[in-house]
Amino acid sequence: MNRILITGGAGFAGSTIARALRDRNPDSEIVQADNLGRRGSELTLPGLAAAGIRFLHGDVRNPHDFPQDFKADVLVECSAEPSVMAGYSSAPNYLLETNLSGAINCLEYCRKHQSQIIFLSTSRVYSTRALCSARIVETSTRFTFAEEQVLPGCSPEGISADFPTTGPRSLYGTTKLAAELLIEEYGHAYGIHTVINRCGVLAGPWQMAHPDQGIFTFWLWRHLQGKPLTYIGFDGTGRQTRDLLDARDLATLLDLQIKEPEVWNGWNGWNGNVGGGRQISLSLQETTALCRELTGNVVPIAADLNPRLMDIPIYLSDCAQLYARTS
Ligand SMILES: NC(=O)c1ccc[n+]([C@@H]2O[C@H](COP(=O)([O-])OP(=O)(O)OC[C@H]3O[C@@H](n4cnc5c(N)ncnc54)[C@H](O)[C@@H]3O)[C@@H](O)[C@H]2O)c1
Numbered sequence: 001m002n003r004i005l006i007t008g009g010a011g012f013a014g015s016t017i018a019r020a021l022r023d024r025n026p027d028s029e030i031v032q033a034d035n036l037g038r039r040g041s042e043l044t045l046p047g048l049a050a051a052g053i054r055f056l057h058g059d060v061r062n063p064h065d066f067p068q069d070f071k072a073d074v075l076v077e078c079s080a081e082p083s084v085m086a087g088y089s090s091a092p093n094y095l096l097e098t099n100l101s102g103a104i105n106c107l108e109y110c111r112k113h114q115s116q117i118i119f120l121s122t123s124r125v126y127s128t129r130a131l132c133s134a135r136i137v138e139t140s141t142r143f144t145f146a147e148e149q150v151l152p153g154c155s156p157e158g159i160s161a162d163f164p165t166t167g168p169r170s171l172y173g174t175t176k177l178a179a180e181l182l183i184e185e186y187g188h189a190y191g192i193h194t195v196i197n198r199c200g201v202l203a204g205p206w207q208m209a210h211p212d213q214g215i216f217t218f219w220l221w222r223h224l225q226g227k228p229l230t231y232i233g234f235d236g237t238g239r240q241t242r243d244l245l246d247a248r249d250l251a252t253l254l255d256l257q258i259k260e261p262e263v264w265n266g267w268n269g270w271n272g273n274v275g276g277g278r279q280i281s282l283s284l285q286e287t288t289a290l291c292r293e294l295t296g297n298v299v300p301i302a303a304d305l306n307p308r309l310m311d312i313p314i315y316l317s318d319c320a321q322l323y324a325r326t327s
Pocket of ligand 1: 120199208
């Protein structure tokens with residue numbers, strides 16, 4: 001694999017993946033395309049340029065913005081409106097057009113050039129209602145999944161790909177699930193190699209985090225700045241729990257998926273969970289303790305008892321399927 005196109009390549013995941021792939025594959029030609037719509041994305045450009053990664057100012061909503069002179073072996077789709085709250089307080093057009101039409105344009109590029117597609121999907125493809133009805137145990141600092149569950153694909157290890165995806169899952173999650181279905185269909189219809197990674201929360205350097213996306217980095221940033229925070233919903237105690245994954249570890253996985261799309265443990269057609277799992281998870285309350293330890297700062301934390309729209313008490317990625325392929 002010598003030619004790699006990364007859409008949304010100036011964003012947090014895209015730029016991290018671009019730099020990691022460059023380090024691991026010095027002979028490859030990497031182009032990253034981004035409309036720089038996310039504030040702060042422009043800050044990654046000098047570092048990417050210094051690493052020899054070509055930048056194309058382009059918008060995935062416009063098929064003509066895809067590089068005409070560059071036939072990629074693999075397209076890594078990292079562009080998105082990635083907020084779970086997107087489309088609720090304003091019209092959903094940008095979300096739908098970027099996440100769904102953008103994915104279709106990426107697929108059309110891949111069909112035309114017979115490129116492999118690697119898609120960053122999300123744990124939000126799973127039903128919010130089902131996630132809220134999973135049986136949970138409350139400890140003094142966090143929520144955990146109970147041993148006994150009624151729903152398939154749920155256990156103390158977390159949520160597996162067998163978990164229900166039917167029912168509301170946020171507009172964001174729905175665009176991602178719809179894109180997943182199209183990717184699978186394109187793989188079948190046109191023979192392109194497809195890989196879908198359903199990511200839990202990502203974290204790491206260069207994340208321009210906010211509460212709707214990148215909560216752990218946001219929490220640490222507020223501690224560094226000495227600014228107040230709020231535990232929202234779930235009794236205001238900060239016991240909501242998520243797993244987290246360093247985006248550089250995700251890049252390590254992508255390097256494997258790119259190098260041997262068909263043969264190496266059969267990545268072609270893969271659609272599975274990728275995350276830190278139960279072992280690498282934190283509640284907000286635990287995150288606060290960690291941030292205090294790391295920064296030496298104690299910031300005021302208010303409690304807002306009103307639940308946030310589409311919020312869930314706990315998500316942990318059950319990555320047993322992934323570990324079976326990689327260990
Ligand atoms: N960060 C997470 O915790 C997380 C978790 C699960 C899945 N994901 C997925 O990973 C991918 C990358 O997320 P991220 O955290 O890097 O987000 P990000 O916002 O940092 O990066 C997205 C990039 O896409 C660009 N972009 C937005 N609209 C565009 C458009 N119309 N055309 C071209 N570029 C456009 C933005 O400018 C930005 O640079 C997304 O698909 C997201 O859904 C992220």
